[in-house]
Amino acid sequence: MNTDELIQKLTESIKVTSHIDTELFTKYNVKRGLRNEDHSGVLVGLTTIGDVVGYERQEGAALKAIPGKLIYRGIDVEEIATSIDQEKRFGFEETVFLLLAGYLPSPDELKTFNTLISEQRSIEELSKFSILQLQGHDIMNILARSVMIMYTFDDNADDISPENLMKQAVSLIAKFPTIIAYAYHSMRHNYHGQTLAIRHPKDNLSIAENFLYMLKGQDHYTELDARVLDMALVLHAEHGGGNNSTFTIRVTSSSGTDTYSSVAAAIGSLKGPLHGGANLQVMDMFNHLKGAIHNWSDEQEIKSYLLKILKKEVYNRKGLIYGIGHAVYTISDPRAVILRDMARDLAHEKGRDQEFEFLELLEKLAIETFMEFKGLNVNKQVCANVDFYSGFVYEMIGLPREVFTPIFAMARIAGWMAHRIEELNFESKRIIRPAYKNVSDRKQYLPLNKR
Template identity: 65%
Template sequence: IHQSINLIAKFPTIIALAYQVLRHDQQGRSLHVRHPYENYSVAENFLYMMKGPGKYTELDVKILDLALILHADHGGGNNSTFSVRVTSSTETDTYSAVAAGIGSLKGPLHGGANVKVNGMLADMKKNIKDWKDVGEIDAYLTQVLNKEAYDKTGLIYGIGHAVYTISDPRAGLLKEMARELAKEKGRENEFAFMELIEERGVEVFLNYKKQGAKQRTCINVDYYSGFVYDAIGLPEEVFTPIFAMARIVGWTAHRIEELNFSSKRIIRPAYKNVRPLQDFIPMKDRT
């Protein structure tokens, strides 16, 4: 428990200082080392250490605080938390278990998704002349699904979730704060563009997959989180680390729960081969 509390407390400082070192060593910029204040919230301390005094607003703090709460936990089935639980079931140490979670979270289909959303939106801004033209937006999104646009993976980033279909409640809360933030920062046109992409993205995806009226999909929490972080002046390099800064709370809580099961069983999922049996071919006969 002491190790867990220690990690939760130190993650914001570790991330902020690591970024300051990165910008100094790799970008040749000044090295700013700012120590956290005891009377600041986690969100305000992080913005202070990243940006300096007087360079963030009350709304910046409020929305980052909300984002941290929304990302703090999402059950034991999400990939990174499950990785922590699986690793913890071997009774390894706290740091090894958390490292497993970080490795999982880094992936673009998990914690790195908001970076992909921002990249996709930047590409759309360059390639769509009229941000209000539904036809242009639909055509681009169809190209994405056909693996002809952006990173050619066939994924519309920020849309779809393994659990949520009607709505992701986290995304709804973050969207309303993002709307308020867009107004404060003078980015209302960009927000309106994202809203239209959200609307059209869901419809284009369902039509492309030929899913019936009963099948639905929705945006996930990653859709607006990247916009939020960018609007409050945080660099893309810390988008996924911010997710870790929040989710360390959930990771450590799940780890403690896992270690307190009386059965002390190791998690070992079963797998079933669904391919047809094949005859063995000697190495010399293989092509």
């Protein structure tokens, strides 16, 4: 037997050995995906950082759909977004402070915090590795490897005291945009023959502005571009302890491992297309629909085509309308509502009003078509999630597809570190260790000479 034949045999074996009868999950009351039978999440922990609200539990344990709410440290994110928008200022730094410290900063505290972030942006010790050696087609992988390299330059890398965790948090939050921008330019240089352009971060710019400057250069973005990106960072900064990547950082943190290992694991989780890469799938679908739908205002034509998508007759034949539906939100995703309003203004500035109106109509008709197709009642209502608009927003700003998911990480590192700090500061620490029920048959060991 040659190696190719062995690989093929092993592959065929996996099809048998990896199969588990789905009825066994019900028999043993196993919560697949840590989900209850009503699709709500299994309660596995307590937190004071964020809350994701999409339904109310009524008497008899039935779920009632309600407009979605996202809460940061007890404060409704819609209130944060409204203040930022009305005052025409940048709010991500304030949001980071809130998540890490647990309270809103005073003007003086925020000014000092901005200075602290600015001082931590530079990655001189990482530049050689990030730009010249950590080559790859996926920036998320480069980001994860860069984070692991940071371990070697941290004299207190394994120190999990509250003070050191806070220092590491600020350092990572400050450096993520720089690493991502440098990794993108390195990728363009190594794989597309483009000139290697490296811009050092500026002290007087916000995180959103600095990222656009490092990525695109001076005078290649507008004030609205920067404010909309800033808002996207605010909306993606935290989403409760149960989302896949945040749960990953809490699981790994509970073992006592170092910050860099834990963050790298969370990046790996976020990279998955079922988590952080969804906005790319929405954009691919949107671009397809722009060509497949002849009349962008004909509701009947649009619904007819969306129904064909659900029936797996057209597009990628997976039966999915990307950007529609969420694990928690039912009537609305507050992030999508906020981002949609800013996308409208951005589309007007860019002369892309017609595309925005088409996307907005798609949102309405996709929900209708999906619910009619599935026969869902009001308690199983679905809504557009934040990914439905984020990709379109990033594209209008002029951001390349390669940084869409890394931007998610650039924002969520704030929530990740807040949850890591909380996990490691419980008075009674306990490693997260759920159980799995083994359902295989017992077998006798067969000596090698008898096989």
